[in-house]
Amino acid sequence: MLQKYQGVVLHTLKYNDRSNIACIYTGEGGRMSFLFPAQRSRKSMVRSVLFQPLSLVEFEAEVRPRASVHPIREAKAWMVFQSLPYDPYKSAIALFLAEFLYRALKEEGASASLFSYLVYSIQWLDACEKSFANFHLVFLMRLSRFLGLYPNMEDYAEGCCFDLLNACFVTEPPSHGMFVVPAEASRICNLMRMNYDTMYLFGMNRTQRNRCLDIIHEYYRLHLPDFPELKSFRVLQELF
Numbered sequence: 514m515l516q517k518y519q520g521v522v523l524h525t526l527k528y529n530d531r532s533n534i535a536c537i538y539t540g541e542g543g544r545m546s547f548l549f550p551a552q553r554s555r556k557s558m559v560r561s562v563l564f565q566p567l568s569l570v571e572f573e574a575e576v577r578p579r580a581s582v583h584p585i586r587e588a589k590a591w592m593v594f595q596s597l598p599y600d601p602y603k604s605a606i607a608l609f610l611a612e613f614l615y616r617a618l619k620e621e622g623a624s625a626s627l628f629s630y631l632v633y634s635i636q637w638l639d640a641c642e643k644s645f646a647n648f649h650l651v652f653l654m655r656l657s658r659f660l661g662l663y664p665n666m667e668d669y670a671e672g673c674c675f676d677l678l679n680a681c682f683v684t685e686p687p688s689h690g691m692f693v694v695p696a697e698a699s700r701i702c703n704l705m706r707m708n709y710d711t712m713y714l715f716g717m718n719r720t721q722r723n724r725c726l727d728i729i730h731e732y733y734r735l736h737l738p739d740f741p742e743l744k745s746f747r748v749l750q751e752l753f
Contacts (some may be wrong), residue, residue: 514575514576514577515573515575515586516541516573516574516576516578517541517571517572517573518537518539518541518542518545518571518573518574518594519539519540519541519569519570519571520538520539520540520545520569520570520572520591521537521538521539521543521567521568521569521614521628521631521632522537522563522564522565522567522568522569522611523536523538523566523567523572523611523614523615523618524535524536524611524612524629524751525536525564526549527658528548528551529613530610530728531550531551531552532548532549532550532587533548533549533550533551533564534545534546534547534548534549534582535547535548535549535585536615537570538614538618538621538627538628538631539623539628540619540623540625540628541623542622542623543618543621543622543623543624544618544619544620544621544622545583545606546581546582546583547574547582547583547584548582548583548584548585549561549584549588549591549612549669552606552684554563557585559572559585559587559588560588560658563588563589563590563653565598565602565607566595566607566608566610566611566613567597567607567635567666568589568590568611569590569591569592569632569635570588570590570681571588571589571590571591572585572586572587572588572589573585573586573588574586574655577637585700589657590678592632594639594660595639595640596639596640597635597639601752602645602752602753603638603639603645603744605748605749605752606638606645606648606649606744606749607635607638608748608749609649609699609748609749610649610652610653612743612745613653613733613743615741616725616737616740616743617656617660617733617737618742620681622662624659627659627660628672630655630656630659634709637709641709641716644712644713646717646722646753647704647707647712647713647717647722648709648712649726649749649753650704650707650712650722650725650726650729651704651707651709651712653672653707653733654701654704654705654707655708657733660737662732662733662736662737663705664680664681664682664701664705665680665681665682666682666702666705668681668682668683669682669702670682670684670699671695671699672684672695672714673684673695673698674687674692674695674698675692675693675697675698675702675728676691676692676695676726677691677692677693677731677732677735678691678692678735680732680736682698682702690716691735693728697725697728700717700724700725701725701728701729703715704717704725710747719753722753723750723753726746726749726750730743730746
């Protein structure tokens with residue numbers, strides 16, 4: 514049965530010489546896998562260029578009961594980007610976040626609030642003209658709310674450590690050893706309070722920013738089963 518979808522492209526991989534598979538987080542069905550032609554023919558209504566990391570696509574797919582991969586019959590750009598594919602810094606962020614989401618949203622079903630957050634965030638990054646160096650950090654911290662991983666902020670006070678395992682601020686270093694020292698914990702607390710419109714007010718140099726990313730990455734790896742070391746992780750750190 515043909516069904517219409519809108520979605521965010523997370524990952525693509527080669528299926529065979531004629532087809533690729535796209536992992537897409539859709540508004541209608543959550544994370545799903547779709548088959549599309551590797552090269553466009555005269556008769557094809559699907560262009561492979563549409564399926565770049567974090568692209569927003571609108572398409573029709575033939576959904577079959579109990580099938581894990583569904584053929585796309587027709588596709589087009591849902592929203593056309595103005596800068597995201599052309600700005601090397603924004604493209605690096607998109608590549609990293611797409612890989613992150615591909616690993617983090619393995620079991621996620623449909624969620625209207627999560628889908629709206631993803632679309633809003635991508636549109637914001639595309640439209641932003643400057644001061645987006647902290648974007649990926651804010652995105653990841655706010656994403657944790659939708660995955661049930663948002664840290665407990667109630668007990669934060671100056672001088673607290675951040676317990677990575679139990680997702681809370683503590684006055685004494687925990688015995689398990691997985692914690693963030695007070696100076697770095699304060700930056701994590703600031704990140705939790707930022708949004709895209711205010712993040713430029715929180716100045717960080719490259720070393721501090723990369724350390725925050727290390728901490729966030731470690732936090733997710735502790736709380737998401739089989740979360741791997743990301744290939745694009747070090748590339749992003751070299752740029753920001």
